[in-house]
Amino acid sequence: MYLNEHGVPSPSAYKLQKGIPVSTRGYDDPMWGARMIHSILTNPTYTGDLAQGRSRVKSYKVHEVESVPREEWVEVSGTHESIIDYETFDKVQALLQRDTRTSPKGREVHLFSGFLKCADCGRA
16 A cells, blocks of 8 residues: 555554554554545545534444434534645545446456446446
C-alpha cells in the first residue's frame, strides 16, 4: 500500500509516536489498512463538519451496534478546520457508489467498470 511504502504513519502509529495511549491489540507496528482508509473516506468529520448519532446500541441488554441512516444523523457544518474540501469528499462518495464488482472468474476490475451503462436498458 502506498502509505505504508512511503512511511506515512497510520493514526495509531502517529498516536504512539506522540506518546498518546492507544490500543493496538497486540500489533507492534500498526499499518494502514483498507478498512481504516474506507472509514476515513466515508467520515464527514474530515470536511470540518460535526456528525453525531452515526450508530447506536440496540438496547442496554443487547450490546449490538447498528448503523443509523444519514437522515437521522445530527450534523453541524463548519465546527472545526477541515482536512478535505467538500468537492473532493463528494467526488470520493460518488466513486464509492460505483459498481466495480468483478465477474466470478475474474480478479481484475475493468477500466470502465461502474461507469458505462447501456443506453437502451440502463444496465451496466
